[in-house]
Amino acid sequence: MRRIAIFASGSGSNAEKICEYFANREDVDVSLIFTNNPMAGVIKRALKLQVPVVFFDRKTFYQTGKIPQILQNEGIDLVVLAGFMMLVPPVLVQAFPNKMINIHPALLPKYGGKGMYGHFVHEAVVNAGDTQSGITIHYVNEHYDEGDIIFQASCDIAPGDTPEEVARKVHALEYEHYPRVIDEILTRR
Numbered sequence: 001m002r003r004i005a006i007f008a009s010g011s012g013s014n015a016e017k018i019c020e021y022f023a024n025r026e027d028v029d030v031s032l033i034f035t036n037n038p039m040a041g042v043i044k045r046a047l048k049l050q051v052p053v054v055f056f057d058r059k060t061f062y063q064t065g066k067i068p069q070i071l072q073n074e075g076i077d078l079v080v081l082a083g084f085m086m087l088v089p090p091v092l093v094q095a096f097p098n099k100m101i102n103i104h105p106a107l108l109p110k111y112g113g114k115g116m117y118g119h120f121v122h123e124a125v126v127n128a129g130d131t132q133s134g135i136t137i138h139y140v141n142e143h144y145d146e147g148d149i150i151f152q153a154s155c156d157i158a159p160g161d162t163p164e165e166v167a168r169k170v171h172a173l174e175y176e177h178y179p180r181v182i183d184e185i186l187t188r189r
Contacts, residue, residue: 002186003031005076006051007084010118012042014082014103014174019049021179028186031074036061036086061086068095077189080182081140085117090142100140101185103178105170107152108136112145122163122170131157133166135173137181151181 004022006015015033022028033046034054046053060066068091071079081088081102093100104112104121110130111121125133134154139147153176155169 001026002028002077002189003075004028004078004080004182004186005032005034005071005074006030006080006082007034008040008042008082009035009037009085010040010042010083012040012045012083013171014178015042016045016049017175018080018082018179018182019045019051021183023049028183031076032070034067036084042083058086062089065091068092071095078182078186079140082178083118087114087144088140088142093140093142098139101150101182102138102140102145102147103174104136104138104145105133105167105174106136107132107134107154108138108145108149112136114144116145119163119167122166125157125166126161126163133157133170135170135177137178150185151177153177 008015019030022030030051032054033042033051035042036056038055043053056067079096079100106121111124132154134152136149137151138149141147153173155173157166
């Protein structure tokens, strides 16, 4: 069985979609959800889905090897970032080379890097007058949003679309494609 760990800092809507996608599968298990935010909505979703949650703080994440050790002890095959807001430390990237992926709410390399997440990305897209946005699923390396691209999907931005309308379109792409791409990655391994 392939085992997935999800890292999330926010509402957890992508984490929930991933869990639902694999819920009736006997060959894949969403084994753990990690969060650094004790107020994150992903906690409530994880409880509803009966997926164990691992809490950690900044010091544990950056100054210890505890997180990679937990992942290795649990036999995790793929680490999935889904709205996770911290830069992944080198020790974790090195423990899971090409076994850690992220989704970004833009067509990288545009609108990536530190501070470019969620609403900030959608505002930048609208302010630039872009006619397209989308998602990028990529491998995680030691820099924000610079890992090798695995998959991209785009959506049209109409004149007058607000950042909230762009977010709705991008979320639809995330929910449609992220679980499927995860499945394809696991199948190739």
